[in-house]
Amino acid sequence: DAGITQSPRYKITETGRQVTLMCHQTWSHSYMFWYRQDLGHGLRLIYYSAAADITDKGEVPDGYVVSRSKTENFPLTLESATRSQTSVYFCASSERNRDYEQYFGPGTRLTVT
């Protein structure tokens, strides 16, 4: 589990501010994912990446930006945070795409005031 980390673990920010959540994995997994978890909604995919410089939208991408310049890092940026983006954010990685185990990071609890 120490192979995938997220920072910060907790973040409080104000509406309109830019926030970047970091994700780092040491397994050299090709695929990385960002999910948000909200009560009553389960886990919803925001963005995913198949390799460095290859990213694609998930179910709920609006208001988020991602980049992947290195295989091991997959930052998620909220360009102008809104209260509706208050959530727990999980990063995950996998050797392959959809049909292989995804390893989740410890999560970042983000509160937008």
Place this chain on the structure above:
Amino acid sequence: GENVEQHPSTLSVQEGDSAVIKCTYSDSASNYFPWYKQELGKRPQLIIDIRSNVGEKKDQRIAVTLNKTAKHFSLHITETQPEDSAVYFCAAARYQLTFGKGTKLSVIP
């Protein structure tokens, strides 16, 4: 896109009893169905998965069954223990994982 429905949303069982959680999916082309367990304040972790060419899979006290015709799959936990208390998520994948909304399982000692 894929839609996954999960029932029940909460489930309480006595220690030693069995627990069953059911999921349905909408996309008949989905072919991978994992189950994740999430303890309070922790990350989700894979506990078992099944692919569409298999009807049932077991791993000690847990088992998953898949009915492709009816587009539903279920998680069965036998001889439940207090440490089985957690939220369980099913998921289905054609292109990407789509998760159900979760079932909170409470095992009463």
